[in-house]
Amino acid sequence: MKLSFCTTGSKKKHILDVISFAKEHSFDGIELWYGHIKQYIKEIGPLDRLDQQLQEEGIEVPAVSLYTDFVSQDERQALKDVQRALSAARQLHSPLIRVFAGNLASHRTSPEKWERAVDQFQEAARLADSYEVDIGLEIHYDTYADTPEAALAFLEDVGHPRVRIIFDGSNLHVNHIDQMTALEKLYHTVSHIHLKNYHWNFDNWYLSKPVPVLQGDLQQEPLLNELMNRQYGGFVSLEYFGRHAEVHIKESLNEMKHCFHKK
Secondary structure (H helix, E strand, O other): OEEEEEHHHHOOOOHHHHHHHHHHOOOOEEEEEHHHHHHHHHHOOOHHHHHHHHHHHOOEOOOEEOOOOOOOOOHHHHHHHHHHHHHHHHHOOOOEEEEOOOOOOOOOOOHHHHHHHHHHHHHHHHHHHHHOOEEEEEOOOOOOOOOHHHHHHHHHHHOOOOEEEEEEHHHHHOOOOOHHHHHHHHHHHEEEEEEOEEEOOOOOHHHOEEEOOOOOOOOOHHHHHHHHHOOOOOEEEEOOOOOOHHHHHHHHHHHHHHHHHHO
16 A cells, blocks of 8 residues: 555645655655646656656656546536546656546435436547556545446446446535445446545535544544555545645645554
């Protein structure tokens, strides 16, 4: 198991500061928000230079993260964004780009919108094949992949091996779905994992308070134990937002290292 963090929670930070943070805290990788990649290209230079810098630092890019959901934006623009992210991922030797499916809960969408999203994922997956990069569908509330069953149904309808799952038990917890049961159902589809924790306010989700991974309401140590028992060799990305994001990431990293050390 390798450790990274998501730069989607550090949009205001310069990409070079993000890299310095990763190096300072000995992260194995950085899950790069595409906005940081665009910043690098605009201000510094081509991505082969960034790739070389990251390789010299021993830092991998487990995923390039988009907010594309294939429903809430123009279809041609969505595919264009995906193609740019796939190109960046290939240049950075990243195996995966992160996307979403839809912008409504799976039980609230229409069959027509579901099928249209499936069609677009199939088109994106064929494009991903040419870049030899996978498409990571994130498990997330208020999307078509908001339950294990919905995610598996969506993958089956798309029917392409390039589409994989990014597992996030905290996103399931919002809907009171047990992450350990979900992991059992989804593990064979999982290529990447997000990890975070909160003191949850289920009446108003946006008032939930982020805390380090082993201090929140969701028990994350059983998940980490299960991943180690399964000899999961991929990345776990710490994902935090807000002004205390770096603090939570650092504390979470220390907690996880202590957790691993006990085994």
